[in-house]
Amino acid sequence: LGLKNPPTAIIAFNDYVALDAIRYARKQNKKINKDLSFVSCANLPITHYMDTPPLASVEQFPREQGEKAMEIMLQLLTRGEELKQKNQFFQIELESRLELIEP
Numbered sequence: 001l002g003l004k005n006p007p008t009a010i011i012a013f014n015d016y017v018a019l020d021a022i023r024y025a026r027k028q029n030k031k032i033n034k035d036l037s038f039v040s041c042a043n044l045p046i047t048h049y050m051d052t053p054p055l056a057s058v059e060q061f062p063r064e065q066g067e068k069a070m071e072i073m074l075q076l077l078t079r080g081e082e083l084k085q086k087n088q089f090f091q092i093e094l095e096s097r098l099e100l101i102e103p
Helices: 014-027 045-049 062-085
Strands: 009-011 037-039 056-058
Touching: 014 037, 014 045
Parallel strands: 009 037, 037 056
Antiparallel strands: none
C-alpha cells in the first residue's frame, strides 16, 4: 500500500488472509471495496457477517478436487504403463485442463 501506484484490488489465496489484509488496510485508512477491493478463496460463512466482506470469495470443493486429481493421476499412470509395454519413450504430458465442478 506504500507504493507510488498502490493496488486497487487484492486477491488473497484464502479468506483468512483476506481478513488480515482488510484489517491492515483499515489501519492505513483505506475504505474497503472503495479504495481497495478484495477477492479471496474458501467462501467461509464468517465473511457474510462482515460489514464490508470481500467482493467475491471463490467456493472451493476439496473433496471433489481430490477425486478429480486422483482420476487424472490414475489416467496418467495407466497411459504410462501402456507406453512402457509398447517400448515407447516413457513420457506423459499433463494437458492443460479446466473443469468446472458443480456443487
